[in-house]
Amino acid sequence: MKASLVKNSIINVCKAKKGTCLVLVIAIFGTVFASLVPPQVLKLVIDKNLVPKVPQGLLALALLYLGALLCIGLFDFTKEAVITVLGQTITKEIRSEMMDKLETIPASYFSSQNAGEIVSRFTNDVDSINAMFSSGIVGLAIDCFKIIGIVISIWLFSSQLGLIVLVLLPVIFLISRLFQKSMLKAQLENRRVIGRVNNHIGESIKNMLMIKSNSKERYMEETYTKYLQQNFKTIEKVNFFDSVFPPIIQITRALVIALIVVLSSKELHFLGITLGMVAASIDLVSNLFIPIENLGMELQNIQSSIAGSRRVDEFYREKEDDSKDTTITAKAILSQKTTANLVFDHVSFHYDKGVEILKDISLNIQDREKVTLVGRTGVGKSTLFKLVLGLLKPTKGSITINGVDVYAIPNSEKRKLFGYVDQGFQIIVGTIGEQISLKDPSITKEQIERALEVVDLTEYVHSLEKGIDTPVSDNSLFSQGQKQLLAIARAIVTDPPILLLDEITANLDSVTEAKLTAVLQKTSQEHTVLSISHRLSSLVDCDTMVILEKGKVKNSGSPQKLMEEDDWFRSHRELEKLTGR
Incomplete structure (x- = not known):
C-alpha cells in the first residue's frame, strides 16, 4: 500500500522528466534574476542621467532595461509551458493510478458512496492538484525567491530600509498563516458539498422520467436548492478570505512607500540614499508586495490542492478487494x-x-x-x-x-x-x-x-x-x-x-x-x-x-x-x- 498516491505520482513524473524539470528550475531563477534588473537600471538612469543632467550611456541603459523586460517575458513563457506539461503529466499519472485502484475496490464500496462523490475525486480533486503546479507551488517558489532578492537589493541601498522590510515580512507571514488555516477548512467543506451537488445532478438526469411521472420535480428542485445553498455558503467563506487578503497587502504597501518617501525627504534624510535609490527602492518595494499579494492566491490554490490530494489519498487508502486467484480459469x-x-x-x-x-x-x-x-x-x-x-x-x-x-x-x-x-x-x-x-x-x-x-x-x-x-x-x-x-x-x-x-x-x-x-x-x-x-x-x-x-x-x-x-x-x-x- 502506498503512503501517498499524489506524492509518489509527482516523484515518478519528476524522475521520468529530469530534463524538463531542469529547464523549469533555470526558468524560475532566470525569471527572478531578470525581475531584479529593471530597478537597478532605473537607479542608474536617474542618478547618472537625470540628476546631473549629463547623459552617461542613456541609450545603453535603455537597451538594458528593454532587454531585461524581454528576458522576463521569455523566462516566464518557458516557465508556464513547462509547468503545463508537468502538470498535465502528473494529472494523467494520478488518474491512471486511481483507475487502477478503482478496479481493486470491492463492489460494496459503491453501495456506500454516491456516484457524484466518486466522480468529484476523479475530476475536481485531481484538477486542484494540477493547479498546485500551474498557480501554486512553483509560483510560490518564484515569489519567495523574488522576495529574498528584493530584500537583499534594498539592504544594499540602505540598511535602515532593509530593517524596515525585514520587520514587515513576519507580519505578512503571520497574516498569511492565519488565512492558510481558515482557507484549508473552507476548502475541505466545499469539496464535500460539491460532491453532493454532482451526485444530485447525476441522479436527477438518470431518473428524469420517474421524477416527472411521479410529479417529484418540486421535491428534487428543493433538494437541489438546499445543496446549492450549502455550496454557496462554503464558497462564500473561501471568497471572503480570498477577497480580504489582497486589500490588506495593498494598504500595507501604500503605507511602506509613503514611509520611504518621508524618511528619504530632504528634511529628515534618515535613509541617506540618493534620488535614484529612492526611485529604485519604491519600485523594489512595489515589486516586493506584488509577490506577497500573490501569496494569498497561491496559498489558496495550495490549500485547495492539499484538500484535493487528501481526498485522493483517502480514496487510494480504501480497503481493497481480496486478490483474485489468477491461476483459476x-x-x-x-x-x-x-x-x-x-x-x-x-x-x-x-x-x-x-x-x-x-x-x-x-x-x-x-x-x-x-x-x-x-x-x-x-x-x-x-x-x-x-x-x-x-x-x-x-x-x-x-x-x-x-x-x-x-x-x-x-x-x-x-x-x-x-x-x-x-x-x-x-x-x-x-x-x-x-x-x-x-x-x-x-x-x-x-x-x-x-x-x-x-x-x-x-x-x-x-x-x-x-x-x-x-x-x-x-x-x-x-x-x-x-x-x-x-x-x-x-x-x-x-x-x-x-x-x-x-x-x-x-x-x-x-x-x-x-x-x-x-x-x-x-x-x-x-x-x-x-x-x-x-x-x-x-x-x-x-x-x-x-x-x-x-x-x-x-x-x-x-x-x-x-x-x-x-x-x-x-x-x-x-x-x-x-x-x-
Missing part, C-alpha cells in the same frame, strides 16, 4: 466436471454491520437445473445474485461452482461462467455487434451472429444498412423488448453454463413477454438457470422454487410441491390467476 473449472454445480454453503451477508440481508442460505443447484427465487421486494434476491457473480463477498459461508469459490475467480473469467440479464439494457458507444460482445476481442463475429439467431433478432439486424456493424447512438434503434433480447444475446454470446435472470419481464407488455419467454425456453435448455421473478408463474418453467423471507429460505421445492405444502405460495398463485398478473 473458466476452462479449468468446467474441465473438472462435465457439469456446472452451484453450491451455497451457509451463506450470510450484510452491508451494514448488525443488519443482515441474507441469513444462512444453503442451496445445491445441479447442472441445467432451473431455479426461481421468489419473495417480497427487499428480501435479498438481487443481493444473492451479486454474491453469485462474486461482486460481493459473503459475510459468512461461501458460494462455489464445481468446488471453486466464485469470489476468488478473476473478473476476466466470470463472463465465460455466468450470463447476467436484468430489467434494463445498458447501451455502450459502439456498433450492434459491440453491444453484444462489449468490445471483447476474444468474441468472434460468428459467436455474435449465433447469439442473434438464438434470440431471433437476425432478420431485424440484417435489415439495417450495415447489419451488426450499425452504430448504436441512441435508444430509438430498438424497442424495449428488442433491448431485452439483446441483453440475452449479450449474456449467452460466450455460452456460459449458468444464466442469471433478474426480473427481466418486469417492464414488458404481455405480447413482448410471451416472445421473450419463448426465447428463454429455448436458451435455457442448455444452461443452469437461476432467475428472480416478481410473479410466481415464472417466465421460465422451473424445477425448483425457493421462497425467501426475512433473508432466509422459508421453503423450497417444485411448484407442485409448494402448491400443496406452502400456504403463502398457494395464496399468491391463486391471486395471480384472479388478477391475471
